[in-house]
Amino acid sequence: MFNRELKKGSAEFLILSLIEARPRHGYEIGKLIEARSKGRIQFRIGSLYPILCRLEERDFIAGRWVEKAGERRRRFYRLTPVGRKYLAAQRGIWDEFVLTVNHIVRPDHA
């Protein structure tokens, strides 16, 4: 639906937002993006996983193995304090960006 570049540019932002409230495991994050975008944004495991790794590498998120009864353990990712700050900053930038872009593409709304 959206082009590849747009998806790629916003993936980090989406992931960080989704784990802000609580830690989630990798597949869950992909499914949530799909569900909340009503299927318009989809990530395959193969594309999402390297982004998770990169975020972890930059200390924005931290992975931890968690086991639930009767299931194999999963790696849950949670937001680190650094990630939380980064997310807040990104949100501000995003809001301003949207506002600015709207200002330009839909002048009547302004």
Place this chain on the structure above:
Amino acid sequence: MPDWVQYVRQNLRLSHLTVEREAEVIEDLAQQLEDAYVEALHRGLSPSQSEVAAKKHITDWPALAKQVERLRRGSESARGALQNRADDRDIATHGEVSLSSGLMQDVRFGLRMLGKSPGFTAVAVLTLALGIGANTAVFSLVGAVLLRALPYHDSARLVWVTNFVPSKAEDVVFQNVYAAWRDQSHLFEAIAAYLPPTEYTVMTERIRGARVTPSLLDVLGVTPQLGRNFIADEGHPNGPKAVLLSDALWRSRFSADPEVTGRVVAVDGNAYTIVGVLPRNFEFLDRSPVDLLIPFQFADNAIQTVDGRVVIRIEPMQVVARLQANAQTSAVVAELNQINEMVLRNVPAGGKQLLTGARVEMISLHDREVGDVRPALLVLFGTVGFLLLITCANVANMQLARAVARERDVAIRIVLGAGRWRVTRLLLIESLTVALAGGATALLLAAWAIRFTQRFAPTNISHLQSARLDGQVLLFALGISVLTGIVFGLVPVLAASRVSLNETLKQTSSQAGISTGARRAQRALAVVEIALSFVLLVGAALLVKSFRQLTAIPLGFDPHEVLTARVALPRDQYQSLDQRRAFFSQLVTQLRALPGVASAGATAWIPMRGVTMFSLIGIEGQPWPDFSWANVPSASVNAVTPGYFAALRVPLVEGRFLDERDGVDAPTDVVVNQAFVRRFLASNEDPIGKRFNCDVGGKQTDGPQTATIVGVIGDVREERLARKPIPEVTVSALQWPRFVMTLVVRTSRDPVSLVSAVRTQVRSLDNGLPIYDVHTMEDVLAAEVVSHRFNAGAVAGFAGLAALLASIGIYGVTAYAVSERTHELGVRMALGAARGKVLRMVLNEGLCLELIGVGLGILASVSLSPLIRGLLFGVKNSDLETYVFVTAAFMGVGLLACYIPARRATRVDPVVALHYE
């Protein structure tokens, strides 16, 4: 369901990651694929359709691998990672490789693993360094002192022989006995006697020398480097006066003159001919430094009857001998006992009792030389041995706590194909690496400890100064390092070999706890640590108490602010009594006039430095007893100038002190101590005015005099602190001025500040006369207790260290148990358990270990403490007070060590605890 792990592993080609990271990536991806697969099934797809759907999630495997690997986390620097990779692969795929080929790899791997947990490594290395360092240092000292061969030819055949009189607990060998042994025994190759070293005036200097029979050097197998040994003639009474010089004296005073033999020197005013120079490495017996050997001249018979009275002039001597090659100790002792009987038969009546009850005792010279320091050193060795065990236990405990992380590590390795032996080897190599690093650090500590000991240990330990880190010591350090590494490394290895792969891999890191077996091991180790350090603390407490007892002994004088210094008058210039009397009374008068001097006097000897003059005592009106060695009516004799008692603040019990009235023309009035009164007079007798015969010198001739008691003074510890005061007679030095006397000056300021003033006063009377042996009285006392201080200090230091380690051990165990039970404790508190109850629960567990440890410690102490009985003074090795004190102290410290984590447990917020996985 498809095996997604297998699927990912087949497709994802990673080559730059550590094994752990690789496993993590594979597991994470496999789980996500499985989630996708399961979800597809839920959507109603068939298993094969679901599998296809899941597999669609990852199509470009090489790109994914590249992206994952580009990230630094989990990989290391490029080169390190490659190496890492190679090692891991090797271990994982080949499993068992030959010991030699894989060894370096394993060592490198071990080093890397340790580098990853620098905290653990540093603490473990330091802990081990303490244990190994202490052992290395003590081994080096013990080796230098106990294991070293004596510096004499074939020293194994050298023995020290004596007659021991049990009733008097004294060794008695005198001329008659020595001569009989020398002439009649067939089992000695050579035998020699000597007197303990003393000071001689050589020219104007005081030099330590010893009188020895001419046979001594033959017995020891020593040949002079220059000149000759003594000849038999020089050992006879009034024989030629010969002298042997030490290498040091020859070099310092005779400029190493090769023509020195034949020169004549004045020794105590008599002309002696230098006959030779001793070898450079010559060491005299009994650890005494000696610069001069003089022939010991004596007649073979010390007991004569003069005018119907037995006159005994015995020289109590020490005897060393070289055994025949095949002589048995028991045969020699039997033979000498027989010879003793014959000696006894020939002794005139009245002296019969001299040897009664005496029995021959013979020990190797080596044992004699190191005998009295052996128990102290062995106790020290035992102490550091215990310390090493405790450090091992502590490090093993730390290893166990680390086992959480390690178990997964181990499990992954095994899953990846490494054999258990290979893993075991890796873990062992890792702990050996730690141990060797500890050993290397220990050498630094040991080198420092040896220097420290050589500086502060008692000076009477022979060869202590030769202790150093030589090859033997290094080998020992290496040996115990390896042993230590194996001992503390074995615990986690045993735990690792029981790893259950499934359980471990399934555990989350927060959940993972150490296995029950490992936990039990951890507790057992803590109990052992407590027991061991308890034993050490009991030993230390006993030694400290004994030291305090020793220093609490009433001295009989006040040692503070007193300066002592010796003056030796040259015999040829001060031959007459009047000269000496004039010199010392003038000197004392001048000293008293110095500013800052409260009182001053001179004495033949000062307390603690040993008594050298004794006399038989015959109280007027009492029959002369037929005495035995067990009960010789004798007293020590001292000569002091007026002012001496005041300077030392010796209390007067009754009568008066000696003063100017007791001059040369006055009757022989003497002062005796309370021990004298107890020994010789009945309790209802008034000692003042009592007269007795004694062998004090003075007036114009030496010889028996009749003395009158004019005063009684308090008992002074004259010989050793630990020895009870003996009867003592003090004569006025005005009547009996000695050549060598010690000045005793009480000051109103720092005594040391008066040294130069005292020296000036001596010079003003005789320019060129030095003072020597300058000490404060407090220093003299300190020297007396130094060995006790050292024993107590060393053992207490090590025991303190041990107790600290044990406390850390029990703290670690309790803290770990608490962190494991956070969840459970939270639930309890959420359900309404009072904080106090939770606190008690946690405390109970720790204290239980503590109690078991202390119980074992008490048992061990009771059975081990007799070993240090010989080092104790005034305290029994089963001293109840000490045990109670140590137990209380231990429980107190243990309580604290448990309380800190227990308190943390009660602070747990139930909500947090319940979230805590």
